[in-house]
Amino acid sequence: MxxxxxxxxxxxxxxxxxxxxxxxxxxxxxxxxxxxxxxxxxxxxxxxxxxxxxxxxxxxxxxxxxxxxxxxxxxxxxxxxxxxxxxxxxxxxxxxxxxxxxxxxxxxxxxxxxxxxxTTPLNHIGTPGHGTVTVGAGAKWSDVVRATLEHGLTPPVFTDYLELSVGGTLSVGGIGGQTHRHGAQVDNVLALDVVTGAGELVHCSPARHAGLFHAVLAGLGQCAVIVSATLRLVPAPTAPTVRHYLLPYTDLDTYLTDQRTLTEERRFDYVEGQVTADTNGAFTAYVLEAVSYDAEIPESVLLAGLSYDPAGVQRTTPTYFDFLNRVGPVAEELKKSGIWAYAHPWLNLLIPGERTAEVTREILAGVTAADVGPGLILLYPLDRARLRTPLLRMPDDPVPYLFAILAATPPDDTATVDRLLAANRAAYDKVAAAGGTNYPVGSIPFRPQDWRAHYGERWAQLTAAKKTYDPKGVLVPGQGVFG
Missing domain, CATH: 3.30.43.10 (Uridine Diphospho-n-acetylenolpyruvylglucosamine Reductase, domain 2)
Structure with a gap:
């Protein structure tokens, strides 16, 4: 032997x-x-x-x-x-x-x-047809939209950075500036092929193995690994360019009110926004970002009644793809400069609209420009009625807001990283007390009891699905959902 x-x-x-x-x-x-x-x-x-x-x-x-x-x-x-x-x-x-x-x-x-x-090798992209396309989990959204645009079609919702995998964003939700009109990326999935924790390849949809389908979308990989997804497509913009606006504000309440107006009236196809530092380094300046794909709507109609500072407006007219891919060139520069290799103790939260001004003002009062570093702060509205995926946990408010501090700091500065992680936890506690939730792509120290509270009435559904589809609990322990 x-x-x-x-x-x-x-x-x-x-x-x-x-x-x-x-x-x-x-x-x-x-x-x-x-x-x-x-x-x-x-x-x-x-x-x-x-x-x-x-x-x-x-x-x-x-x-x-x-x-x-x-x-x-x-x-x-x-x-x-x-x-x-x-x-x-x-x-x-x-x-x-x-x-x-x-x-x-x-x-x-x-x-x-x-x-x-x-999952990178699983990057096939099928031929779009009948308003859908089936793609591998490892396909990048940039490649998906390039392929669908050749047929005059596009996925309706994108995250700001397109060089992410389809399987990756569908496991967490996939939120972006089009979410107020079309929901999250998970709300635009028609079917999935997944491999359960028991090693079974299953095709699932709302009509077939629905329990598994709903346990996988925004399910953090706890029940199955996505290997392909069938995505809903919509007609792509026909104009050669889109209209991109950056509208400056100095008052938080006014900024939030105008964002809510744009969300409710559907004037723009894309609405986001950033919080920026003023001349004293305090985060009390705001930029509303809005994009219209329709070249026929007069600007006077798009911007009617908004209370931005007209002297600081920035207008550009990129192509549709260049707008979607606007972060791509920036990311390449960050990689060349070394900033891409910084630590990223991100904070990503969802806040009830009625509490957004109060809570964000309180959190931002303790944030310095040094804390954020070469990162940025996002603050923009969603439409609760468009967000239908059960495990993508949202505040009970018709217009919740995404609030994200996308900090970046040298990775060897462990003291700063630890301090920012503690600050993230404190910010989450404030938001949770106000009825908000965690958008689980960031860096918040979470315990199993926090996950139970996060999923609330859906915890029993997720637990049952875990026992059914991953009975030995081998899938994705890094999320810490079940200990």
Missing amino acids: TPTPSRRTLLQGLAAGTAVVAFDPFTRAWATTREPAFAQVPPLDGTLLTDPASLAAAADDYGHIVHRTPAAVLRPGSVDDVVKMIRFCNTHTVDVAPRGQGHGTFGQAQVPGGVIIE
Whole structure:
């Protein structure tokens, strides 16, 4: 009989990048030789990686705050690879999580000692037809919109940064400036193909396996891994350019009132806004951002009755795609400058509209320009009636607001990172006390009891789905939802 390798030998083999072929369920170690007593890794179309570079990359994310090293990284060659690996991990109770573009900020998709499944290879984009398109979970939204625009169609809702994966944003919600008109990205999904925590490939929709469908959208990967999605499409703008406005304000209440007016009257296709520092460094200046895709509506109608400062208005006319992709070139510059590698202790909250002025004013009073660094602060309205996905938790208010402090600070300044994380927690507590919720893409220290409170009356639904579809609890432990 072949001698059983020591744990040191196994780890040396992994470090050298040798192909993984077996798993020791007793020592929880991965083997690079076929050992009779070990569980054999199923044959794969792709690659199970264990080299130091792959493991280090999967142990980090855009936040650069949490670092948890997996045992292996699957780069699937097919959906069947995802099924096989999740089934294998379920059998041997090995934690597993999907990773798209790695844009988490607080270790959400990290798995210490487990398996990361890269969804990037699952990037197929089907031919749009009948107002829909089916795309792989690893497809980036930038590529999806490029493909659909060739057919005169577009997804209706985008996050501000298009270089994110479809599966990644659908697992959290996908909120943007078009949400006040079309809901979140999850509200525009017609069907999903997912692999459950038990390793079953399931096609689900509102009419078929509806419980699973609703447990996956904005479900933080707790019940299944998305491998493809069928998205609703709408006609793309026909004008060669869109009209983009930046409207300055100096009074918070006026700014919020005008945003609410635009949301209720649907004057613009896109409405967002930022809080900026004034000349004294206090965050008491505001910029309302609005975009119209319709070239026929007079500007006088679009801007009627708004109380912005006319002297500071900025107008541009980008193409539709250039507007959607406006953050892309900025991100490339940040990568070149090194700022992309900063820590990002982000705060993302949803506040009842009636409490937004009070709560944001209180939080911003304690925020300095140094806290935000080269980041930014967002504040803009949504329409509660358009947000129908059960697990995308919203305040009980007709016009909730997204409030996000997208801070950036050098990652080696751990004292500042820790202070900002504590500030994020304090801000969340204020917002929760006011009836607000957490939009779970940021960096807020959360406990299982916080998640129970977050999901409220939907907690029982999520818990039941978890027990049904991920009975051994192997999926996405980094979110900390179930401890």
